[in-house]
Amino acid sequence: MAGRGGVDKSKIWDGVVPPECSPDPSKIYRLNARLQWEPALEPLHHDIDDKKTCGVGPGMSFANAAKERMGVVGLVPCAVGETAIKEWGRGTPLYENMVKRAATAVQDGADEIKALLWYQGESDALMQHDAES
Template identity: 60%
Template sequence: MSILSWLFCVLVTILIGHYGRGSGQDEEAKVKVSAAKNVFILGGQSNMAGRGGVRDGKWDGNVPPECKSNPLISRFNAQLQWAEAREPLHADIDVGKTCGVGPGMAFANEAVRARIGEVGLVPCAIGGTRISNWTRGSPLYNNLVRRATESVKDGSGTIRALVWYQGESDTVREEDAVAYKANFQRFILDLRSDLRIPSLLIIQVALASGEGKFTEKVREAQLGIKLSNVKCVDAKGLQLKEDKLHLTTASEVHLGIKLARAYLSH
């Protein structure tokens, strides 16, 4: 081999190595970007907090396959720290009642199966609450905003949506049911403003049950929300527990998957 040929080979090798390393760094950067948490806020009352498998104040401990823990799913705990997500998701949040299976883990696992990347859940639901308890400036509202803000404070995640299941307590008094649409729309606008996410996706659940006789009025309000980026998943027809108010474990799983598919189709 001549000296010129040898020099040419050396130059080609150096160039290949240089651009090969650059390509590898780009791939590494893409992996880091795709690995950022997709953060979902879980809000509302008891059917979001989860009463699946709860009877006589005790949870049966049954975790369906769709709700199993997954290394790609984390939860923002009461200490404002990310930890492994496991049922019951709201155990340290909705502390006034016994929590069981809700829709959150089934939602997260379905989203992960669709390969969206890492999922972070921020539980905020509290049982027995009316929409008026979530008005701007109230303790529940302030806590939701604080938890949502802190969950992405380090820059490792992005809030993708609020998943909301609430309204059963607004079916007791007619004035609450009539005012539900305006109150919920105000809640959405305030939350988007305070989180500085003007187009935040809201995935709400239309009630499957109610505590009072004005369930249909609240459902009508929920189904009639016309704000942009608000999707509604109807829970009507899902099986209820003996109390005729809370979803069974199987229904919570079914709902969680429906909510995930609503997000994925967005």
């Protein structure tokens, strides 16, 4: 979810942004790591998942589709790559950060959270037990 599209084996992002992920600075915003709104552009998680190289993910294409129905879209990136679902349980640092960021978004003028986009996979697919649960 943090976006690794266009990141090569040397961990360098190629900077290519597909048309469906193009920014729309008048309608799509992101809550940055400092909890401030700014126009959204790829990579969306560059200051959130800051220990890894981020590239293109599904967030901007989702926002571009949603803006057609909702008008202005505020994205609240929270993803941290290579984390297992159990690391996002209630009371964990990842969970608490996500809740804090969501609460800030609502406080700052969003009337409500209308959608949640979650992608979970690779870290929970390494062990058969984890994949099955």
